[in-house]
Every structure is written in C-alpha cells, then in structure tokens.
Amino acid sequence: MANKELEEGTELLIDFAKRGGLIPAVVQDVADGRILMVAYVNELALEASLSKRMATFWSTSRNALWTKGETSGDFLKIVEVLLDCDQDAIIYRVIPQGGGSCHTKDPETGKTRETCFYRKIDLESKKLQMV
Numbered sequence: 001m002a003n004k005e006l007e008e009g010t011e012l013l014i015d016f017a018k019r020g021g022l023i024p025a026v027v028q029d030v031a032d033g034r035i036l037m038v039a040y041v042n043e044l045a046l047e048a049s050l051s052k053r054m055a056t057f058w059s060t061s062r063n064a065l066w067t068k069g070e071t072s073g074d075f076l077k078i079v080e081v082l083l084d085c086d087q088d089a090i091i092y093r094v095i096p097q098g099g100g101s102c103h104t105k106d107p108e109t110g111k112t113r114e115t116c117f118y119r120k121i122d123l124e125s126k127k128l129q130m131v
C-alpha cells in the first residue's frame with residue numbers, strides 16, 4: 001500500500017496505534033547532528049513536547065510521562081520535530097540545556113555523558129569498544 005503523502009499544512013496524524021501507543025523518538029543535537037538518545041513517545045508525550053518545547057517521553061519502565069531533565073536538570077530544548085514518511089517515528093532536534101543527555105557518567109571525568117551512544121560493537125571481535 002502506498003503511503004499517504006501529507007502535504008504542508010496538513011494536520012498532524014501520527015500512527016500511534018500501530019505499535020500499541022508508542023513510537024520511537026530519536027534525539028539529535030542540532031549543533032552537530034549527533035544522535036544523543038533514543039526513547040519512546042505516546043500521544044501525551046508528543047503533545048507535552050510541542051507545548052513545553054522540551055523533549056518529553058513516555059518512560060517504559062516507570063510508566064509515566066517523562067520530561068528529560070526533570071530531576072537531573074539536563075533538559076533538551078526542542079528546536080524542530082521531524083516526522084518520518086509513514087508517521088510512526090520522530091526525531092527531536094534539540095539543544096541540550098545541561099551537562100549532557102545520558103544518565104551515566106564518564107568515570108574518568110565524572111561528567112554526565114553527552115550522548116547515550118558512547119560505545120560501539122567492534123565488527124571483527126563483536127566486543128564493545130568506546131566510540
């Protein structure tokens with residue numbers, strides 16, 4: 001089936017039902033294009049993100065609306081929200097407001113990691129390496 005092409009100015013129509021109410025949200029730093037984190041969004045979380053202009057998710061372990069930074073102060077200010085071709089994934093393009101986007105710290109510096117994606121799988125050994 002062909003995708004419904006949505007024209008500019010069309011009402012937002014996200015297919016939340018497709019995967020039980022949640023869609024993935026990729027968070028990208030507008031300054032350098034780095035991917036900072038990936039989490040999930042339901043309708044409520046997207047609405048909150050659009051009104052607060054701060055990246056808000058649905059926490060799948062806590063089952064609660066979660067504005068990133070609520071406790072840590074590491075808010076992610078939303079500059080743009082991109083929607084994919086079939087309206088079931090989004091990208092929050094953000095400016096980080098605090099120390100970083102991750103909730104883990106680099107043990108060497110003691111600082112909050114800027115991105116959750118600080119490790120990679122080495123293609124040869126299949127072991128983890130730092131990026």
Ligand SMILES: N=c1c2ncn([C@@H]3O[C@H](COP(=O)(O)OP(=O)(O)OP(=O)(O)O)[C@@H](O)[C@H]3O)c2ncn1[C@@H]1O[C@H](COP(=O)(O)O)[C@@H](O)[C@H]1O
Binds near residue numbers: 040067068074103
């Ligand atoms: N702060 C984070 C945080 N920052 C980035 N991420 C990433 O975002 C993903 C969140 O998606 P999930 O649905 O798994 O979230 P979650 O299961 O509720 O979070 P955890 O139980 O895994 O901590 C994680 O897998 C991480 O890659 C974070 N995941 C969880 N947190 C927790 O959120 C809480 C509030 O932190 P702040 O929002 O920074 O104040 C703290 O308790 C943190 O432990």
Ligand SMILES: [Mg+2]
Binds near residue numbers: 061
């Ligand atoms: Mg988790």
Ligand SMILES: [Zn+2]
Binds near residue numbers: 101102103115116
């Ligand atoms: Zn992280």
